[in-house]
Amino acid sequence: MEEERENGAHCLIVPYPITGHINPMLQFAKRLSHKRVRVTLALTEFLLKTTTFSAASVSLRPISDGFDDGGRAHAKTSDEYFARFQETGRQTLSELIRELSGSGRVVDCVVYDPFIPWVLDVAKGAGLQAAAFFTQSCAVDNIYHQAYAGELRLPLSGGEVEVPGLPAMKPDEMPSFIYVHGSYPGPFRMILDQFRNLGRADWIFINTFRELEEEVLQYWMTRIGRVRAVGPTIPSIYLDKRLQDDKEYGLTIFKPMSNICMEWLNQRQPRSVVYVSFGSLAELTVDQIEELACALTTCGKHFLWVIRKSEESKFPAKLLAPMGLVVSWCDQLEVLAHEAVGCFVTHCGWNSTLEALSLGVPIVAMPQWTDQSCNAKFVVDVWGSGVRARPNEKGLVRREEIIGCVESVMEGKFISSNATKWKEIARAAVDEGGTSDKNIEEFVSALKILKATTNK
Incomplete structure (x- = not known):
């Protein structure tokens, strides 16, 4: 060879x-x-x-x-x-x-x-x-x-x-x-x-x-x-x-906290965890992070939330609940592939969107800028693999909206079925x-x- x-x-x-x-x-x-x-x-x-x-x-x-x-x-x-x-x-x-x-x-x-x-x-x-x-x-x-x-x-x-x-x-x-x-x-x-x-x-x-x-x-x-x-x-x-040795992208800028994430996920039930990440570039406002934190800590579901070190100062530590794990970075593919994950709250960057589709994880879309709003449109209205959390007139996605979206995805059989369908189609495309x-x-x-x- x-x-x-x-x-x-x-x-x-x-x-x-x-x-x-x-x-x-x-x-x-x-x-x-x-x-x-x-x-x-x-x-x-x-x-x-x-x-x-x-x-x-x-x-x-x-x-x-x-x-x-x-x-x-x-x-x-x-x-x-x-x-x-x-x-x-x-x-x-x-x-x-x-x-x-x-x-x-x-x-x-x-x-x-x-x-x-x-x-x-x-x-x-x-x-x-x-x-x-x-x-x-x-x-x-x-x-x-x-x-x-x-x-x-x-x-x-x-x-x-x-x-x-x-x-x-x-x-x-x-x-x-x-x-x-x-x-x-x-x-x-x-x-x-x-x-x-x-x-x-x-x-x-x-x-x-x-x-x-x-x-x-x-x-x-x-x-x-x-x-x-x-x-x-x-x-x-x-x-x-x-490609049996192809288990990760191979380029690392942030150090993932893989062991901590996997040990924590291994203790959770199938499809019980809300995974939250907004990628390597998106920056949420202090108010948006607080709304998201309140939603996650009151919806009654376990959550794994990635908050980059550059964003840590915005996080309301007083709201951290025992139901959640907050890390500075993770191996996203490893997390999405874990059976405990039942929902992905994401900015809908194209890589994250493709990863969720390829691994059959339903999406709660919270697009921030550039191509993400268009990707979210297709996730919801074309592929049927998620829902969009809509902002109010001030551009803020309120906690009630986030909770409703998470519940509809975690409990929605139609969206879960579509996510599984796209997982099978994605795998067949590269086979x-x-x-x-x-x-x-x-x-x-x-x-x-x-x-x-x-x-x-």
Whole structure:
């Protein structure tokens, strides 16, 4: 196997340097490696110095974002970070491609995150094939593409919004960058810039699976072409189990309190625990945390709540009840896969949403910003795998609303049944011969043909 990989095609994978974008691309890299493609993952110098990495089948190499000592946090503005990353990243990525070629590990294809579209320019400048890898849902990508093309007029006006390939949506069910027009202008420019050179990409991959977003995927294939669903990109042990050593993503920024969580969950009854986490970036207000704490401590159910160290000062410790366990971080997949967990209160980031769907855990959606409100719309109204906790006129989700949503999910057989259904479909998609597996195999076959042609 190693000899075949040594003489086979070589993919250089370049993610945007945040965990939520790296992990799905890293899982895709593992799938390629399992199919005997050599893979190198390019991460920024800062990330390589500050994270723990454990994925033996994938090689790591550095590039620079221009902030090697502090990463994004050391940039004064998002615009400064994007500009510096583009300037320094172009140079160091080009050097890496030449270095790999000179050492006998010639790169055949670059798989890149469209959040950094200049990677495609570098790849094409080096005469390489290139694949864009979208880490958000196809629905969200479609909405952003409509805005980029000027077909979705901003700011929004009127009632429901009609977007091809999607159900009619209320304005507040759109991504927050669309709904609250003018918020975070720097990141929004970056999001629209994903599409500026997409026509030059040889493949377009999306972290979803056909059965989950069939209509919008079909629309994109008709309009853009070259589109393939390759998800859900979560460790194989939780899906098809073909990669026996693939039990975690392999990139760790926060230290999970795994032993404490598992010991506590092992003492709970099946489907009795409410798991609460808002990911690695979302920041709840002090008032929202208090409402959530009051809801959890009065609903009469055990709960496991992840509150990052940066958020600990907001937590009302006096409300902590014996029914709950509060930790600074956990292995989310390990928790969601535990039989004690019956409900997931989440911000509905795409990775968390895919994990819950793939593990059959019903959702209480509390979206905060960016793509999360759109993901929540699909969870509730399209996939039927959860409910949304609605905020009041001040944007605060009150404790009574949270309690009602938790009870309806924990006691709702219909939602639980739908969650189980999506678990089975997600696993089938990546199993041998499944829809996503076929798309990955098609890409691998194309790489082998490309390599054979190049060698001639």
